[in-house]
Amino acid sequence: HLFSVSAGLDSQILGDYEIVGQIKQAVKVAKENNCIGAFMERMVNSVLQSSKTIKNQTELSGGTVSVSFSAVQYIRENEKDLKNKNILLIGIGKIGRNTCRNLVDYLPVKNITLINRTDEKASALAAELGLKSAPFNNLVNEVQSADIILVATNAAEPTVLSSHIKGHGNKLLIDLSIPYNVEPSAKDLPGITLVNVDELSKLKDKTLRKRKAEVPKAQAIIADHVADFLEWYEMRKHVPVLRAVKIKLEELHCGHYRNAPLVNHQERIQKVINVMAVKMRQHNTRGCQYIEAINEFIA
Template identity: 30%
Template sequence: MKEGFKVLSLSYKKAPVEIREILSIDDTLAKVFLAEFNQIAEANDLLILSTCNRTEIYYSADRDLSLEIISFLGTKKGLNNPSQYLQYFDSILHADAAAEYLFRVSMGLEAQVVGDLQIINQIKRAYQLSADAHLAGPFLHRLMHTIFFANKRVVQETAFRDGAASVSYATAELVKTLAQGFIDAKVLVMGLGEIGEDLAKNLAETSFTVNLTNRTDEKLEEVAANCGLPTISFEGIKEHLSDFDIVISSIPVKDFIDIQDLKTIPDNGLKYFIDLSIPRSISPAIEAITGVNLYNIDEIQDKTSQAVQKRINAIPEVEAIVKESMSEFNDWSREMEVSPTIHKLKNALEEIRQEELKKHLKNVSPEIEAFADKFSKSITNKIMKLPVLQLKAACQRGEAETLIDVLNDLFNLEKDPVKE
């Protein structure tokens, strides 16, 4: 495993929604972070993951950069004393543990709702941003593709991805429960990002009325057509909030709905608001209105259902796949450590081969020269085979460093070509 791979993590396990929304990183800030952080401290394999439930920075560096990361994030977000938030973060400084944690997050094992389907797409998006910024080196590229293959195995070999055990699924279950308290419940889904779109799909087959709205009409029309649900214009949407019994928002605009927007709601009216956004799009102040109830993303609990239980039962299978994938990745990582030595040894033998050919093939025919070249290459390839096999075997035993030193001494692989 490459030394120096680390993660600084803030998640729902330790930080409440109020803290997570302060420290959330949208795509714009992520791009700035990737472009500018190396001016503060040197890091590579930089990956920034920010979802409703977590803000995590994965990176490779010689030392712990937690303070620098939090300070940089605080500066960009205009926080007066960013160090006060350090208590909400966890640092994983051992490379093996950090890589395994990224595996677990990607599979949905660390999700608030076990097996969350959105997380793997969010991981892919974070990886794309890192690659676009040229901050994903061979280590991160290999790690991410190993994770994606492991995820494919989880889908194909286990029941962990069956059903729709995600934040949107848990929300749909809650909405169905709340709707039972109304004769003909009217539901509004605001915002059709990944969570909103998935929620719309989960609510498409219900018996009550579900309306969709979104800031962009193109996306609204697309989702509405796919789900067979009616729409309402986003323009002036706040004026129509009182028409609905249950309002779900996944619009990442802080306090988009405030108490002032609900003045038309009767005091004796029963209303439910569900906020799936970070930052929170619905102000907690609205609960001061009689009859109004607000659920935020931390209160969307894992619903006991057959699909969720199947996922819980499948966790040991998923963890076994993670363990196997980590073992394969560690094998590759260890072999990468000896790759420079193998390359140097090949170059050393090729240099000897070329020198001998020049010495012994003066004034020979092209046919003899071609034969000698082919024959000598065959010999050097056979000579290379055993050291390469032994190096790879030493990798598995954790003894590669000793053999590398022996080969360096035998073939003078560390020689300085400038001095020769």
């Protein structure tokens, strides 16, 4: 289960790797409080290695599956010279805030202005992220001076009208609202590109289909890592006996050659132990018989 979770197979959004950071944090807290043993630590390391392999060798987390990130992805793929573009985000509800954080995290631009009907919310988020804010009554002026406008107001009536942008240069408008909050006729104006939430959802659905196709690859990688972990677990059961054998060999060696020069005796003993471990792994049933015999010998 933990292998599947860390791969993003059980996430609400297929392929979402946010859970990996939560697993790492949980293990960190557990170690700080001495609440994690060798078994769990080894398993978590195997889980994280599996997750990393899946991320590097499959497209399970590729593309975008949220509307807010789809908007940012659209901007990255279709707009040039972003460093010199003015971006305006109108509305900072849940979708607006997510979009804002994605803009900051994934675009090489800080010239972002926030507007909200409640000015205090816009100014607070702007201060938190190092952006600018403007009062709602300056909406038209800000729309006219922006190159890229994202609208997430979810108002009953359009927030951005055709008259606001007519004759004010080329603009990309992305309407994240339902119902639409950019007047539909705006798309007919020269130099205006209007993308709505339905078009962004098509990009999201296409990505999700691609991710689902990657699930069998991820499951095969998980199966390999689980097998490796279980092999380690089976061998771990023999560690106490192997350790006891090593101590016994050292005692026999020291007793028999007490006055002889010590020439790499630790290396020889370790080789014996390594050979025993390999034999036990290759012949697990017979290995159990060896363990019983050794226990009788060293008891």
